[in-house]
Amino acid sequence: MREYLKHYIDGHWVDPITPSFLELENPATEEVSGRIVLGSGADVDLAVAAARRAFPAWSATSREHRLDILAAILSEYEKRSGDLARATTDEMGAPAALASGFQIGLGHGHLTTAIEVLKTFPFEEQRGETLITRIPIGVCGLITPWNWPMNQVAVKVFPALATGCTVVLKPSELSSFSAAILAEILEAAGVPAGVFNLVFGDGPDVGAAMAAHPDIDMISFTGSTRAGVEIARTAAATVKRVTQELGGKSASIILDDADLAQNVASGVHGMMGNSGQTCSAPSRMLVPAARLEEAISIARDAAAEVTVGDPNGNFTIGPVVSKAQFDKIQTLIRQGEAEGATVVAGGSGRPDGLEKGYYVRPTVFADVTMDMAIAREEIFGPVLTMLSYSDLDHAIAIANESDYGLAGYVSGKDPAQTREVARRIKAGWVVINGAFDFNAPFGGVGRSGNGREWGEFGFHEYVEVKAILGHAPA
Known part of the structure; x- marks a missing residue:
């Protein structure tokens, strides 16, 4: 000890x-x-x-x-x-x-x-x-x-x-x-x-x-x-x-020309990493409405790949940090279920076989709207919300409809379009196609x-x- x-x-x-x-x-x-x-x-x-x-x-x-x-x-x-x-x-x-x-x-x-x-x-x-x-x-x-x-x-x-x-x-x-x-x-x-x-x-x-x-x-x-x-x-x-x-409630906009399979899967894994306990996590995934069903299927499969268990074992994620954190996450998951969001993967309760420890099921919600608590509040757990958009202006409006402004993410193949979207996201730190830089200033706006x-x-x-x-x- x-x-x-x-x-x-x-x-x-x-x-x-x-x-x-x-x-x-x-x-x-x-x-x-x-x-x-x-x-x-x-x-x-x-x-x-x-x-x-x-x-x-x-x-x-x-x-x-x-x-x-x-x-x-x-x-x-x-x-x-x-x-x-x-x-x-x-x-x-x-x-x-x-x-x-x-x-x-x-x-x-x-x-x-x-x-x-x-x-x-x-x-x-x-x-x-x-x-x-x-x-x-x-x-x-x-x-x-x-x-x-x-x-x-x-x-x-x-x-x-x-x-x-x-x-x-x-x-x-x-x-x-x-x-x-x-x-x-x-x-x-x-x-x-x-x-x-x-x-x-x-x-x-x-x-x-x-x-x-x-x-x-x-x-x-x-x-x-x-x-x-x-x-x-x-x-x-x-x-x-x-x-x-x-805090943060960062949006990840997957553009229509993006490789959907790659970017939805990486978005799910990025959200689940560190058991979702990351202030800049891409917690709101925005996908084109016409490709939503395909994206949901990919997200379901990606979430199934996230294994949960003993942090000294060979698992993707371990527990969340405390009982208080576990209880908060469970409350918000149940609220999402009650508000009518569709549980694509996971949901409330511990993963099967884990009766001790503050383990949370990797959870993906679809059919989420911005009036739901899970779309507005920072959950700080392995919980991803999926929202759909009709066009680029709609996507940016959803991304910016938040009290927070820490990070944003954009995925797409057209450099001009990804740069335009990144400029329009209201956040202090915006990542295009997974870029990383220790010298880039990190911090937020708003709350x-x-x-x-x-x-x-x-x-x-x-x-x-x-x-x-x-x-x-x-």
Whole structure:
């Protein structure tokens, strides 16, 4: 059983001010898998004070010094990648192949990308007689979720450190195992005391204390829209910068000239990956009305290929993260059934033979309309909704009929048409024919948040722009 009963503050593992602990459950077995400490506002005060003390020296370090530190972190990350993968499987149920592959690989990719961006990032830029400087914003409070633990920690921590900021990290209490190992990685890499601090805990106690703290200069939050609203309200009193990557209900438009068999099947598999627990998942599949029946048949077959079971076994997906998540998903599946959507595959209840563990049947709904809850609410489980459209304008109207605007997907053979559709989708991140780029800015519009992460655009969230007028070139 894993135990992490101390916070990492000012270069040391320290006891909590007020001892309080939480037993964590393995979602595959419903048995206790470990115990973590739960922090408080007093622990946040200690961590913020350490980060504040470390900031002047760290922010004054050279680009070259920070590159050396990031290179050392990369070396340690690679040494511990197996440990990180096993922790990810234990804490949130990711299948071993996914955990050791894309889960940990995303963190690695963001770290190597941060190193490359730092080599040439324009901290100073002369414009006439004005010098534009980009200076580290200060102490950053980073609050991350459980669904892609290393991805969402890496995409915040590494740009913050690279730009000269100091950090207080609060991971989700459900994904604390991997965060603790990351703290060990940074310690082994020689990150100076106070530059990186880790406080375990929940949102109402630790997250709220960070958002309100007058000595935290910015908050970067990834999680639910509901929690994001509360963080923004709390942070407003101290006028700190708040960036947020929140929920999504992303549309995937399959155009009439697309290879239907390939794109419907890949859309089903893309939705089911990570047990559907991905904010940018293509959860609404839009297909031409004239080809709907064919698409339904393909989707049914593709869903049957998604196997569910022990994350340490040879299965496509494991459980969802918790009983609360399982119950929410089941409620929405039953609501979809009650509202008249057609169950193409799956449905409510556990898969056959799995009576223990928070396993959800890979579910596909057809005959879905935008007035149904399953078309509007983020389910955050392996549930795909299929909608039909009459023409291109209708498809785009359906895609944009959402409070969210995180991602969008377009599949088709005509480059001009796919580009036109991508431009018209209201979202911060739109993918044409499965493209991927670590340097592409990631973030949403509307109730999906604000700000951007990934690549150079992620660096800009951690700097203030300062103009020095009359600073003529020498």
